[in-house]
Amino acid sequence: MTLTANWSYPTAVRFGAGRISEIAEACIAAGIQNPLLVTDRGLAAMEITTRTLDLLEAAGLGRAIFAEVDPNPTDRNAEEGVRVYREGGHDGVVAFGGGSGLDLGKVVAFMAGQSRPLMDFEDIGDWWTRADADAIAPIVAVPTTAGTGSEVGRASVITKSDTAEKKIIFHPRMLPAVVICDPELTIGMPPFITAGTGLDAFAHCVEAYCSPHYHPMSQGMALEGMRLVKDFLPRAYADGGDIEARAQMMAAAAMGATAFQKGLGAIHALSHPIGAIYHTHHGTTNAVCMPAVLQFNRPEIEGVIDRAARYLDIDGGFDGFASFVDDLNASMKIPTSLSAMGIEEVDIDRVVKGALADPSTGGNPVKMTEENTRALLERIV
Numbered sequence: 001m002t003l004t005a006n007w008s009y010p011t012a013v014r015f016g017a018g019r020i021s022e023i024a025e026a027c028i029a030a031g032i033q034n035p036l037l038v039t040d041r042g043l044a045a046m047e048i049t050t051r052t053l054d055l056l057e058a059a060g061l062g063r064a065i066f067a068e069v070d071p072n073p074t075d076r077n078a079e080e081g082v083r084v085y086r087e088g089g090h091d092g093v094v095a096f097g098g099g100s101g102l103d104l105g106k107v108v109a110f111m112a113g114q115s116r117p118l119m120d121f122e123d124i125g126d127w128w129t130r131a132d133a134d135a136i137a138p139i140v141a142v143p144t145t146a147g148t149g150s151e152v153g154r155a156s157v158i159t160k161s162d163t164a165e166k167k168i169i170f171h172p173r174m175l176p177a178v179v180i181c182d183p184e185l186t187i188g189m190p191p192f193i194t195a196g197t198g199l200d201a202f203a204h205c206v207e208a209y210c211s212p213h214y215h216p217m218s219q220g221m222a223l224e225g226m227r228l229v230k231d232f233l234p235r236a237y238a239d240g241g242d243i244e245a246r247a248q249m250m251a252a253a254a255m256g257a258t259a260f261q262k263g264l265g266a267i268h269a270l271s272h273p274i275g276a277i278y279h280t281h282h283g284t285t286n287a288v289c290m291p292a293v294l295q296f297n298r299p300e301i302e303g304v305i306d307r308a309a310r311y312l313d314i315d316g317g318f319d320g321f322a323s324f325v326d327d328l329n330a331s332m333k334i335p336t337s338l339s340a341m342g343i344e345e346v347d348i349d350r351v352v353k354g355a356l357a358d359p360s361t362g363g364n365p366v367k368m369t370e371e372n373t374r375a376l377l378e379r380i381v
């Protein structure tokens with residue numbers, strides 16, 4: 001093994017219940033005087049959002065909001081957001097929400113001063129160096145789900161409207177300058193979103209942990225992230241008001257996203273095209289894919305999963321871990337197939353093509369080919 005790597009750390013995180021009260025201070029710390037709060041339509045009407053706008057307004061920072069954001073946000077949402085940002089003369093973004101609001105907010109800040117089109121910054125090779133880094137507006141990120149960890153990430157997942165492909169837009173400066181992780185904001189999440197988002201955090205930890213790239217720091221973070229999910233997701237699901245469980249899940253989400261700098265794998269490679277084509281929830285789709293992907297990767301991951309099982313106090317090595325995943329899914333009513341999820345007919349050719357083109361494919365422990373990816377997908381439909 002060659003022990004060389006490029007490592008980056010996450011950013012300044014203000015973590016703790018009630019810390020949304022620091023939103024104005026966080027904006028000032030990031031150099032923002034006239035923020036545009038970007039979130040999705042559903043959240044726009046919720047009390048946690050209006051309260052955040054009240055806090056900004058009370059500090060003299062205005063209460064501008066852009067909420068034309070779809071779940072699995074699109075390039076069209078981004079164009080519209082950039083237009084509103086420019087018209088309002090804003091000088092930074094408060095990216096507020098689950099992964100959808102966070103990703104779109106990050107992209108609006110990134111694109112606000114660029115002259116090239118968004119897809120010129122897809123995460124391929126060094127395309128990010130095409131951007132004018134000095135024109136990227138500062139971002140304060142406020143997660144309201146505990147799953148994607150996008151608040152500590154340098155990428156946004158944006159669906160291309162004309163082809164229904166999920167693309168990863170990457171720039172190191174898209175990393176939010178300040179993050180407020182306030183678990184109180186997640187209390188209102190209904191159980192099925194708690195489950196789906198929490199299992200996204202789990203998928204990040206598991207895929208990062210199993211990915212063969214060399215990154216011992218991520219490896220440690222992924223393992224402890226799995227433990228937090230194992231101990232606290234069932235509690236958050238059973239009692240949404242359990243603030244300790246909500247806080248630990250918020251930490252697990254940030255850890256998963258930091259860990260996946262190491263790599264993701266077949267779960268995300270499949271889930272991205274499925275989500276883009278059939279508009280399914282990202283984390284829930286990952287959870288549906290995970291049992292089959294574990295078996296698919298078994299020849300390469302048995303040893304590391306044995307070690308994870310020992311750390312997690314799961315008996316039975318790889319098989320024990322696989323049963324634990326099945327039981328965790330079942331306990332939170334995760335469907336066992338894509339058809340049980342409501343997708344009547346999966347376009348196998350299209351999903352396989354999308355999966356093989358997805359950057360997560362490169363991090364999977366077993367090399368993904370057209371043939372084995374098709375067989376894998378057929379086990380999930």
Ligand SMILES: NC(=O)c1ccc[n+]([C@@H]2O[C@H](COP(=O)([O-])OP(=O)(O)OC[C@H]3O[C@@H](n4cnc5c(N)ncnc54)[C@H](O)[C@@H]3O)[C@@H](O)[C@H]2O)c1
Pocket residue numbers: 040041042043071072073097098099100101103144145147148149150153155156157185186187188189190193196197200257282283
């Ligand atoms: N950038 C990254 O690194 C990264 C990683 C994983 C996933 N993603 C992307 O993130 C998106 C999924 O994000 P998500 O799983 O957080 O879901 P989401 O942001 O789409 O939110 C799901 C639903 O939950 C609602 N919601 C959010 N917070 C709530 C709260 N506190 N109370 C009640 N309802 C609430 C939203 O309004 C929405 O209807 C996908 O587009 C996915 O591709 C990005």
Ligand SMILES: [Fe+2]
Pocket residue numbers: 148200203204268282286
């Ligand atoms: Fe994910």
